[in-house]
Amino acid sequence: MSLVKSYWLEQQEREAAAARIAVQAGVLLECSYCGELIDLFGDITDAYRLANHLISKGEGGLGSNRRAVTDAIKAAVDNAGFECRCDATWRRDGV
Numbered sequence: 277m278s279l280v281k282s283y284w285l286e287q288q289e290r291e292a293a294a295a296r297i298a299v300q301a302g303v304l305l306e307c308s309y310c311g312e313l314i315d316l317f318g319d320i321t322d323a324y325r326l327a328n329h330l331i332s333k334g335e336g337g338l339g340s341n342r343r344a345v346t347d348a349i350k351a352a353v354d355n356a357g358f359e360c361r362c363d364a365t366w367r368r369d370g371v
């Protein structure tokens with residue numbers, strides 16, 4: 277595997293783990309229907325704290341780069357919408 281590819285995979289894994297942590301910390305909500313992440317406007321520092329805790333224990337598939345994990349959590353929260361796609365569908369269909 278090329279170095280670029282393994283870096284890319286590591287990045288993908290870190291982003292997935294960061295999203296899970298944000299959900300666990302109550303900052304994001306993962307829709308149980310479509311799986312999209314919704315911003316709950318929680319305190320992002322709760323997610324950072326949880327991530328630090330997991331990194332210290334060597335858990336959560338986060339590796340040891342705290343800075344990269346913090347950035348990944350911030351990106352996950354920034355990328356989350358205010359509603360998920362099925363939310364929007366229900367609204368449009370008037371259900």
Ligand SMILES: [Zn+2]
Pocket residue numbers: 307308309310311312360361362363
């Ligand atoms: Zn949804």
